Amino acid sequence: MLSRPSAPRTGRPRSTTADAAILAATRAALVELGWSKLTLGDVATRAGVAKTTLYRRWAGKNELVVDAVAELFDELELPEGGSLAADIEGVVLQFAAILGRPEAKSGLMAVIAESTRDEALRARIRTSIVDRQKRLVLEGRARAQARGELPPEADAASSARTVDLIFDMVAGSVVHRTLVSAEPADEAWVRSFTQLLVQGLRATAAS
Amino acid sequence: MLSRPSAPRTGRPRSTTADAAILAATRAALVELGWSKLTLGDVATRAGVAKTTLYRRWAGKNELVVDAVAELFDELELPEGGSLAADIEGVVLQFAAILGRPEAKSGLMAVIAESTRDEALRARIRTSIVDRQKRLVLEGRARAQARGELPPEADAASSARTVDLIFDMVAGSVVHRTLVSAEPADEAWVRSFTQLLVQGLRATAAS
Amino acid sequence: MLSRPSAPRTGRPRSTTADAAILAATRAALVELGWSKLTLGDVATRAGVAKTTLYRRWAGKNELVVDAVAELFDELELPEGGSLAADIEGVVLQFAAILGRPEAKSGLMAVIAESTRDEALRARIRTSIVDRQKRLVLEGRARAQARGELPPEADAASSARTVDLIFDMVAGSVVHRTLVSAEPADEAWVRSFTQLLVQGLRATAAS
Amino acid sequence: MLSRPSAPRTGRPRSTTADAAILAATRAALVELGWSKLTLGDVATRAGVAKTTLYRRWAGKNELVVDAVAELFDELELPEGGSLAADIEGVVLQFAAILGRPEAKSGLMAVIAESTRDEALRARIRTSIVDRQKRLVLEGRARAQARGELPPEADAASSARTVDLIFDMVAGSVVHRTLVSAEPADEAWVRSFTQLLVQGLRATAAS
DNA sequence: GCTTAAACGAGACGGTACGTCGGGTCTTGCG
DNA sequence: CGCAAGACCCGACGTACCGTCTCGTTTAAGC
Structure with missing residues (x-):
């Protein structure tokens, strides 16, 4: 970059x-x-x-x-969990671990705040940080579909919408838990969160 | 205050x-x-x-x-939607409307970023802004339980945990959608989000 | 006042x-x-x-x-020295004693400096401080003339000029010694100063 | 400097x-x-x-x-007057001309007032302004002694004392005339002043 | 002794300047 | 040309006093 x-x-x-x-x-x-x-x-x-x-x-x-801050996210990768829930849990825990670091806490939200008035900065954040995370969501879903846990996507547009929604929910929830509620996103929390999300996904996909 | x-x-x-x-x-x-x-x-x-x-x-x-910024949240209130999904949609739409305003966008994330290094500031944010929102989550759940949409809580501790989790998911997702993804949290998005959340809650409550 | x-x-x-x-x-x-x-x-x-x-x-x-500061000069009075030189010495010593005090040092020159741009302030200083000192010069000269040490004045105008001149020399020299040279106007210095002044006055009056 | x-x-x-x-x-x-x-x-x-x-x-x-303000005194120099009285008159007139300028009036007394509480400032004033003037007194006396108008000095200590005294009288009188009495130190005044001083010096030297 | 009106303490107010700090630019000489 | 060093212009900081104002509370003179 x-x-x-x-x-x-x-x-x-x-x-x-x-x-x-x-x-x-x-x-x-x-x-x-x-x-x-x-x-x-x-x-x-x-x-x-x-x-x-x-x-x-x-x-x-x-x-x-x-x-x-972007360099901190270099280590993010999709673990081989064996199930959708395990994959999500693994990714969320990694993400929570990074966000728990003080340099990420201090810096990330500040640049996001700045980016509300600076299109170029927003693009840079997206390229350097966000898209790298979103890739994991895509990959995770592909694996779940391969395993038969989730049905294949009907069309590309709704597919992209779903990925965006899940991504906003995952990243947003962890960030809010960590920064606003100021409580650690530990294993127990991540498990509860993942359960709720996965069951919601399954039920939605079924309907 | x-x-x-x-x-x-x-x-x-x-x-x-x-x-x-x-x-x-x-x-x-x-x-x-x-x-x-x-x-x-x-x-x-x-x-x-x-x-x-x-x-x-x-x-x-x-x-x-x-x-x-806190004054912007004075107008938040739980609408009478008639169902859990409608209540959540109503609240999230209100929240999204406030977050869509430029004064909230610019200011809120910045003070949250600052609060990572200032305990007193975090307490002020919690008192002035966060708790006011969380009250709506509590009230919405009570209504849903009165309607029979959700079972009553087993114990106080898990009850509080669930409220916190839902709150982090709602607030975090909307914030992330609005500020990081920089897309409007419009009706379509809110409906998708609510569906996922409510179905997840139902399924989790059933298990 | x-x-x-x-x-x-x-x-x-x-x-x-x-x-x-x-x-x-x-x-x-x-x-x-x-x-x-x-x-x-x-x-x-x-x-x-x-x-x-x-x-x-x-x-x-x-x-x-x-x-x-003006109140400090309330105590100034012409001592009964018996001769022109003794009278001058006495007055100058008193004046030097007052100027030696820190409240006079700090305050007097500052208000004089301010008075260069403020006519009303200059008038107030003259009334409260300067004229009170000048009176002593007039009185001392009258005594010296009564004793025959100095000849009577020819006309009022030159009389006033002489008083002003002597006054500027006495007050100015003591002030400069005290504040600029920052050395005490002690007895030895006052004696030397008085001698030079009195001999000058005598010689000028004789010519 | x-x-x-x-x-x-x-x-x-x-x-x-x-x-x-x-x-x-x-x-x-x-x-x-x-x-x-x-x-x-x-x-x-x-x-x-x-x-x-x-x-x-x-x-x-x-x-x-x-x-x-110090730069204003750069132009001071001892004129070639031919006699002690003429030399003194020349210097005093120059000094009076500088002090008559508003920038000197306003500034000089103020910094002197400040210097009563600030040793470093006093030293700076002495180095930048006072000593440059005192040099002229020394030079003038040397010329007068060369001409035979004044006797040579007996010892160094009394020599220094006399220079200091004359300097305090000259500078102090002009300053007081200009700032406190607020009257111009014009030629007539300078002549009267010089006469008194020179006759005092001669008479004192003779005794 | 009651009334009355100004002086009083307290402290918030709109201003102005302070002396410092950080941002981002520039001008040096060296490598 | 990159680079370390540091001076430069600029603008904001948070503080200190200025002199004014608005309160509620004395306090003495005059009715």
Whole structure:
């Protein structure tokens, strides 16, 4: 997402280690200070980098934090649970574990809040974070259909609508539990949530 | 929520009209500028009030915005729908309508993000905004139980857990749909969501 | 200088003790804080008086400090020294003693500085402080002429000019010594100064 | 007096034109507004400079005004008058001309007043303003001794004392005449003053 | 002793300036 | 040309005082 396909030919190339150092420094600053007290000057200092280097690569605080938080979601993957309920439980637990981290808590909601007034930022969040999660929903449903737990989709449009709905419910519920209710999305909660969701899906699919 | 019951006896009393003017100005600024570009100096100017007056009544931007947004939720009430599904649909539609407003979009997620690092702010949000919504969930379930749509609760603890779960699912899903997916939570979406939820509740209650 | 000749007939009369308390509090604040950090709110608190009481009697900080400092000069009087030089020495020592006090140091030069842009303030300083000192110069010269140490004045105009000149030299030199050179105007310095001045006066009068 | 000999090697160097612009703006503001209504924000605006730039170079209003006023004294020099009286008259007239300017009137006494509570400020005033004047007194006396108008000094200590005394008298008298008496130190006054001083010096030297 | 009206304490009010901080840009010299 | 360093302009911060205002409460003079 930082690719510069039209690479410049001459001059000193950009430091390859700087990006990683900056993103790590950003996450560290998020943990210590939170979004609102994080400053780019401080991030630059922590990363051992000049402020100009930072601005050469990111447009501002929002974009930087999106990239820093996005890396946390790299580890998300669909576990092989054997059943729809087990698959959902596994994914939700992973998602809850990431959201439980302070750097995600502090940063993610803040950039989402910012994105309400910044279309480009919303697109960046979608590309870097959201779509990566949504892929798991798609994959999970395909597996459930292969197992016969869910019927195949009738048409593409309603299929997409269902995926979006499930995704909003899963991600939204975990986020709300974690940030607004400020209670951990632990195994017990995830099991209750999953049961309700799966039974709703089965009943809806049956009707 | 700004009442000071142990009121001091002497001195000039605080202006009674200022609070309302300030909160209205705050919402107007949220619509025009969004959370991050909202400044307390600007709010004061819009409200025709000195900055000091503002700081005398609120500790900072976060507290002010919480109160300004909270007033939006004053109008929430449980409609008389006649069935659990209709009640839920009615509430969710109201909630979605409020969240669709730009002043709520801009402000609410931002203060939630801030609240991850500020316990007092989280308590304020809970008191001013969240609990008011949760009351509707409680009331809706009581009605459904009176109608026989849902069985009575076995014990208080599991009852509270269920309310919390439903609340996180309802509020979280609508928020995620509105802010992250950035699509309107319109009637069609609400109907799909409600169906899934209600069928899940019924099936879970039956098991 | 606080007289209100057109006395009101009815209503509660002004507190008679407040004036003295306020002026004393002003001097105390001058000693502790200096001119620039002295605030009227603080003076009011020290005097056990409301800010409104203070503003009812003085127009502002400048006027208040002039009055507070002026009281220091109440004790100035021409000692009976027996000779022109002794009289001058006595007066200069008294003047130096007053200027040595921190409340005078802090306050006097500040109001003089302010008076460069405020004609009314300059008049108030002249009336309250300067003229009282100048009277001593007049009186001292009259004594010296009575003793035959100085010749009588030829005409009124040149007489006034001479008094002004001497006054500027005496007051200005002591002030400069005390505040700018920041050295005490002690007996040795006063003796040297007086000698130079008196010999100059004699020689000028002889020519 | 703003030189930083141990200059840092890296980073953007400080603007060389800003200092002069700021000091000129300060003097302009002194003329228009006077000391007490002069604000650093206004000075910065006048100079076309950010407030931070100003604070990066001066600790506060006092230090800035000292430097701004000090530049006025750059033009002071001992004229070639041919006699002690003529030399003194020339210097005093120059000094009076500077003190007659509104920017000096407003600023100088104010910083002297402030310096009564601030040792560092007093030192700055002495270095930037006072010592430059005192040099003229020393030089003038040396010339008078070379001409035979004044006897050579007996010892260094009494020599210094005499210089200090004369300096306090000259500077103090002109300041008092200008600021307290608020009358111009014009040629007539300067001549009278000089006569008195020179005759006093001669008579004292003779005794 | 009752009335009356101004002075009083308290403290909120609309302002202005403070001195600091962070954002994002620029100008250096070095690599 | 990238980069570290740091000065630059800008704008907002939260605080401190200013001088004014509005309260309810004294307090003395005059009826």
